[in-house]
Amino acid sequence: MTIFQKVKANIDRNAALFNVQLQAYNAALAHYTEFKDWNHRETLIVMPTGSGKTGVMSILPFGISNGKVLIITPGKIVRKTVYSHFDSVQNPEKTFWIKRNIIFDRKSLPKSYLYQGYNPKNDGAKEITIKKLREADIVITNVHKLGSSNEEVNLMRLVDQDFFDMIIIDEAHHVAATMWQDALDYFKASKIIKLTATPFRSDKQAISTHEYDPIFEYTLGEAITDGLVKNIVKQEAVPGELSFTDRNTGKKYNLQDAKIELGNDFVSKSIAMSESCSKQVIEKTKTILSNKRKSYPKHQVLAVTCNDDHAQDVCRWFNELDLTATYVSVKTLSDKEIEQRLNDFANGIYDVMVSIQMLGEGYDNPNISIISLFRPFKTLGPYAQAVGRGLRKIMAPDVTPLDNFCNVVYHQELGLEKLWEYYKEQETYGQILLKQKKDLVEQLSFEFDELGFVEKKPNPYSAKKDGESEEDLSSLNASFLLDVSAFSPHNLGKNDSFTQDGIENYNQALDAVLQTEQDKLEQYRLKLQEMVDKGFLSIKEAETLLEKHEIETQNKVNTSYDTFNDLIVAESLRKDFINWVNTKLEEFFKMSSLAKEDIDLVRDYSLVDNEKINNIGFISRNIRQSLYEESKKNISLYNDADFARAKDRVIEKLSFWLKQYPKKEE
Known part of the structure; x- marks a missing residue:
């Protein structure tokens, strides 16, 4: 084993x-x-x-x-x-x-x-x-x-x-x-x-x-709602009058003419590489950092740039404006130098870390609370990775709620508005998903006897609805550019049968065992430390005694989990099924022409009780009834094979509805 x-x-x-x-x-x-x-x-x-x-x-x-x-x-x-x-x-x-x-x-x-x-x-x-x-x-x-x-x-x-x-x-x-x-x-x-x-x-x-x-x-919306990550605030560096000069021809452009003749992409790259535009962003960043540090002095900045040369330029511009900055690059620095700079930044020696993309993933520093963007993004993925570096929550005891906001700063003309919209809506979206999941628990936990319903199967003859690289910036150089989901079904469900006496007794018993053992172990640790402090035990003797006590505690926990193993697995499968169905419903409504809150399905497919239920409620009810029709069981009685078949059935149902109501072509 x-x-x-x-x-x-x-x-x-x-x-x-x-x-x-x-x-x-x-x-x-x-x-x-x-x-x-x-x-x-x-x-x-x-x-x-x-x-x-x-x-x-x-x-x-x-x-x-x-x-x-x-x-x-x-x-x-x-x-x-x-x-x-x-x-x-x-x-x-x-x-x-x-x-x-x-x-x-x-x-x-x-x-x-x-x-x-x-x-x-x-x-x-x-x-x-x-x-x-x-x-x-x-x-x-x-x-x-x-x-x-x-x-x-x-x-x-x-x-x-x-x-x-x-x-x-x-x-x-x-x-x-x-x-x-x-x-x-x-x-x-x-x-x-x-x-x-x-x-x-x-x-x-x-x-x-x-x-x-x-x-x-x-x-991300659920994580923001649950308080696991920072919320996000955007601040643009709003320019005054922008003008551009073609380095080759000397021709001058205002902002609108440049966009029309040369294209938005060319303009956004020119702004990204522009010293004057970048310093606008740096000044804005400096002001925000100064204000944030009034409540928590450890706030820091991550700046994201186009390439190695650009990173060194931006680093120099930050230092010129009195913010201590360094940069990391796999092309120009050794592994040892990179590690040293990252450690120095984590220890607060620098205000700003300037990066290209190597901190896009996995870098864990919750003090990064400002993301300053000095490059355009074409797709959500790299943009999300960059912003994500500022989302880790600060857990220090002396922080205020305002300290756990991430500020994203960039120039107004970098063309990032569409990507920002994704983040702007996330908190509201998270609240919708949480309520939707709660309603789904009630829906799928509804109990009725075997003859208490008739499943409404869609009419196949019913009239159908009409079907409705990231660019590489590694070689970008300024000399080549211009200068510059809820539903509310009523009376459909009741408390989950899994929350009755059996499972409650199990939860209470397991909680009691685990808490008791944790408390005992912690008290024993404190007692041993006290005896070491008084000279009654050596550190080695205390360590030996603690190891013995840890083994005893782990054995008791093992026994407790063995005793309740079947119940633990059963509850895990049930909880997972609810979450999984919620995820699949979200996928469905993103791909379908149906809107959650509309009542197309009630209108197109009659119900026995003719209740005015919205589309997500209709489909949830239809799934619940279909599952019961096939298994003759409430989900609290499912075994692993039942859950596997239930997931197949959900996919079959949603696939059918998607064929009936595909996304309209734009």
Whole structure:
């Protein structure tokens, strides 16, 4: 039995975890419980930056993986950040498992290994590396260690195809790259879980591999509503009169003429590279930073630029305007220099970090509260990554609510308005989704006896409705440019039957056991520390006693979870089903010509009671009735096979409605 099955991680009912982390874990547990075939080995989980993806990666293997786990990150910065939460050998106290009371016994922690290749010039280096790989429960590496032609780097040259049972891919929108796909094709892992903040690759192709994906999706709006990330405020650097001069011909343009004759893209690039326009943005940034630091002095700025030369220019301009700034670049700086500058920035030595795109993913610094954009963006993905660096919430005790707002600053004429609209609507969208999910729980939990309804099947003869790169900026140079969802069904549901005495008693009993054991362990730690302080025990003696007590605590937790295991899995599957249906409904209404709040379906398909219910309520009711018609069970009584079939049925239903009401062509 592997460590991930032997050790019972304290996940269910753990108050130290975000609810979204529990939901993501439940989704993975449900998927691999319900669908065990090879065709469904890959799954997709969508979560925004700052909502706890690294924590999700930490708990995913427990109760799901039957062997070793490989975690693949897109780059060195992310790899190092992720490993810091998994380093059970050198820093067990800093692991996510210990900090969040996932595992109480440090000796029961999974062994994690940061794979970086080996030096073939050192005798026995290859054999030592293979030994470490075999001893590890979790191997963490970045994608460049998978597809290299060098044997001393390529992990696939060192281990067999069945070496891992689970692969977790962080920032999975890179999965289109050949190196990623080669690794997935090589390894025969039975479980591949992809995490991303966007369900689309950089080439705009979907990451999903089957109709059940994403198995879990948590939107930025929900994260803002739940208070897990900063909210976002936009400030433009509004210009006065803009004029442009063609460097080659000397011809002068005003703003409107330049847009007409040369195009918006050319104008936005010219503004991005312009010293005067950039200094407008810097002045605005400086004012905002000064105001924010009145309540919290550690606020910092991330500036995003077009290329290396541009980054150095912007860095110089910030310094000229009395803000300490540095930049990072993989082209002009060594790994050691980059690491030193990032550490200095994290320690508050600099006000501003200037970057191109290398901080687009995985860089974890919650003090970044201002994102200053000095480049145009064509697509949402890179724009979202840049803004995402400022969304991690500041958890310091002395912050005010205003400190947890992220300010996005850019020039008015960079052409970013459409991308900004996505963020502007996210908080409202999150509130809609939360209410929609609550209504859906009531809808799908409605109980009726077997003859208490007649399913309304759509009339196939009813009249149908009419069917309704990122550009590379690496070589951009100023010399080439101008100078310059809710529904409210009434009387449809009642309290979920799963919240009756049985499940409540289980929850109360498990909570009591876990809280008691946590309290006892903490009291014992304090007692040992007091005895060390008084000289009654040496540090080594106290450590030995604490390790023994941790083992006893972990054993009690293991026993408690074993006792309630069937109930835990059953509740996880049920919760996941509600979340999954909500996600699929959102997908449907994005692809269909139907609007949630309209009543097209009531008008087109008569109901027995002729109730005026909106489209989302109609479809939710139709799904509920269809599920009961097929299984003759309320969802609280479903087993894993029932949930698998129910998901198939939901997809069938939504596919039918989508054919009836496709999106109108624009």
